[in-house]
Amino acid sequence: MVCAMSGAGSQLALFLCGCYVVALGVPAAGPCVAEHQEAEYYVAAVYEHQSVLSPDPLALTSRKQALELMNQNLDVYEQQVMTAAQKGVQIIVFPEDGIHGFNFTRTSIYPFLDFMPSPQLVRWNPCLEPHRFNDTEVLQRLSCMAIKGDMFLVANLATKQPCHSSDPACPNDGRYQFNTNVVFSNNGTLVDRYRKHNLYFEAAFDTPLQVDHITFDTPFAGKFGVFTCFDILFFDPAIRILRDSEVKHIVYPTAWMNQLPLLAAIEIQKAFAIAFGINVLAANIHHPFLGMTGSGIHTPLKSFWYHDMENPRGHLIISQVAKNPQGLIGTENATGKMDLSHSKFLKILSGEPYCEKDAQEVHCDEATTWNMNAPPTFHSEMMYDNFTLVPVWGKEGYLQVCSNGLCCYLLYKRPTLSKELYALGAFDGLHTVHGTYYIQVCALVKCGGLGFDTCGQEITEHILYLSFVSDLRDDPGNP
Ligand SMILES: *[C@@H]1O[C@H](CO)[C@@H](O)[C@H](O)[C@H]1NC(C)=O
Ligand SMILES: *[C@@H]1O[C@H](CO)[C@@H](O)[C@H](O)[C@H]1NC(C)=O
Ligand SMILES: *[C@@H]1O[C@H](CO)[C@@H](O)[C@H](O)[C@H]1NC(C)=O
Ligand SMILES: *[C@@H]1O[C@H](CO)[C@@H](O)[C@H](O)[C@H]1NC(C)=O
Ligand SMILES: *[C@@H]1O[C@H](CO)[C@@H](O)[C@H](O)[C@H]1NC(C)=O
Numbered sequence: 001m002v003c004a005m006s007g008a009g010s011q012l013a014l015f016l017c018g019c020y021v022v023a024l025g026v027p028a029a030g031p032c033v034a035e036h037q038e039a040e041y042y043v044a045a046v047y048e049h050q051s052v053l054s055p056d057p058l059a060l061t062s063r064k065q066a067l068e069l070m071n072q073n074l075d076v077y078e079q080q081v082m083t084a085a086q087k088g089v090q091i092i093v094f095p096e097d098g099i100h101g102f103n104f105t106r107t108s109i110y111p112f113l114d115f116m117p118s119p120q121l122v123r124w125n126p127c128l129e130p131h132r133f134n135d136t137e138v139l140q141r142l143s144c145m146a147i148k149g150d151m152f153l154v155a156n157l158a159t160k161q162p163c164h165s166s167d168p169a170c171p172n173d174g175r176y177q178f179n180t181n182v183v184f185s186n187n188g189t190l191v192d193r194y195r196k197h198n199l200y201f202e203a204a205f206d207t208p209l210q211v212d213h214i215t216f217d218t219p220f221a222g223k224f225g226v227f228t229c230f231d232i233l234f235f236d237p238a239i240r241i242l243r244d245s246e247v248k249h250i251v252y253p254t255a256w257m258n259q260l261p262l263l264a265a266i267e268i269q270k271a272f273a274i275a276f277g278i279n280v281l282a283a284n285i286h287h288p289f290l291g292m293t294g295s296g297i298h299t300p301l302k303s304f305w306y307h308d309m310e311n312p313r314g315h316l317i318i319s320q321v322a323k324n325p326q327g328l329i330g331t332e333n334a335t336g337k338m339d340l341s342h343s344k345f346l347k348i349l350s351g352e353p354y355c356e357k358d359a360q361e362v363h364c365d366e367a368t369t370w371n372m373n374a375p376p377t378f379h380s381e382m383m384y385d386n387f388t389l390v391p392v393w394g395k396e397g398y399l400q401v402c403s404n405g406l407c408c409y410l411l412y413k414r415p416t417l418s419k420e421l422y423a424l425g426a427f428d429g430l431h432t433v434h435g436t437y438y439i440q441v442c443a444l445v446k447c448g449g450l451g452f453d454t455c456g457q458e459i460t461e462h463i464l465y466l467s468f469v470s471d472l473r474d475d476p477g478n479p
Pocket of ligand 5: 379
């Protein structure tokens with residue numbers, strides 16, 4: 001049994017979308033679940049895959065050659081499914097680009113494309129009905145793996161969908177090409193597919209005309225939502241599918257290049273799970289030489305994650321996951337009592353005085369503490385954007401920093417003071433380097449040195465007093 005207890009020490013919660021950050025020195029009320037509630041869990045796996053890549057993604061190949069390459073990756077997938085099956089895994093997630101690779105052009109990817117019928121229109125089991133559609137070899141293998149492993153299977157592949165010139169959006173070559181996630185049930189049936197909406201420099205693919213809002217049902221844990229990689233930073237579809245409160249889990253294939261300090265795979269995945277109080281099953285590809293690593297099974301209170309820049313090999317993470325994730329937000333009733341620091345934080349935000357009872361008396365903090373000894377704001381560039389920041393000084397306090405329409409708040413406490421400089425930063429504006437998109441960011445960062453101008457640098461060393469103690473490395477013995 002996995003006891004999800006984020007015990008001694010501090011916990012850092014990064015709420016990207018509520019747009020505030022909380023660093024708490026108080027242990028969270030962990031849902032340490034008793035034996036008789038075992039059925040409240042399911043077993044999930046994510047596989048960080050070192051994909052066999054095409055030596056020259058720009059070269060034109062035949063379907064036969066493309067299948068030879070993709071079958072090498074599918075062979076590894078199959079081994080992982082069989083390993084997972086022995087451990088009772090009920091759902092497995094494979095990464096984006098794990099089968100076909102990346103850096104193709106629209107033309108050079110063509111031999112790698114499977115034909116993809118709409119699961120809304122046809123009910124199809126590719127393993128049992130292999131001849132129903134041509135060019136579906138990858139789908140057939142995935143479907144057969146799901147049967148063999150008796151588990152739900154989520155994978156990403158490149159697909160094509162012919163279109164007619166009467167369709168004004170139909171590309172000149174007569175087909176749409178999509179970056180697609182597929183979901184198979186444990187009997188091999190194609191349950192659904194999600195076509196990536198927020199493409200990241202993917203010349204080979206088209207954006208679907210309408211956003212796919214895909215959720216699927218499972219007999220073991222209810223509803224899952226699905227999206228891909230870069231999508232996680234956008235409202236649509238990532239946040240929109242969570243408006244359905246029955247969606248408590250996300251499957252998330254990704255091919256993510258880490259970039260510090262704001263775009264590290266694990267921090268983004270974990271933040272999403274914490275901010276929305278859901279489970280995130282995230283599978284990344286493993287190419288350390290490109291900065292691609294970082295997968296995990298994240299619950300709001302605990303993560304099993306993998307990040308390895310040295311080991312060249314893939315890695316399977318298996319964990320028990322609560323069917324009903326318990327988070328910090330809106331879970332008063334579920335956990336019996338709201339996390340103390342969190343309720344204090346909400347009180348402060350709403351401007352009410354916060355009162356604490358100890359043995360003798362009641363102490364109240366005034367709402368105005370926000371402005372007491374307010375440290376100076378300053379500007380520093382972080383990933384090419386001009387952030388507004390405030391230093392995080394002292395042993396505890398509340399901070400606020402605003403940029404245009406966005407304000408970020410921090411409630412913090414630390415056991416000891418150290419020489420390091422930390423800062424709370426906000427940015428609300430148009431990001432224009434490596435893609436142009438509007439962003440809102442709240443971030444708590446460790447600065448490179450003691451000068452304000454070092455805030456925003458890429459820092460990799462371990463942080464002592466804000467340690468993520470709720471992060472536990474995957475233990476192969478689990479579950
Ligand atoms: C793919 O493209 C990226 C970004 O342009 C580049 O950094 C990388 O070296 C390329 N990788 C391969 C395997 O060709
Ligand atoms: C598959 O392709 C073959 C050869 O081009 C063709 O004869 C057959 O009709 C196709 N089958 C389907 C289901 O489209
Ligand atoms: C296969 O799985 C799907 C999705 O869970 C389910 O709806 C369907 O009834 C199953 N089919 C059979 C033959 O068990
Ligand atoms: C929590 O319980 C209170 C009082 O029993 C109730 O009014 C409220 O709707 C519940 N909240 C949720 C999210 O269930
Ligand atoms: C950053 O923004 C501030 C406030 O708008 C401005 O004063 C400062 O010049 C900007 N810094 C840079 C490097 O653009």
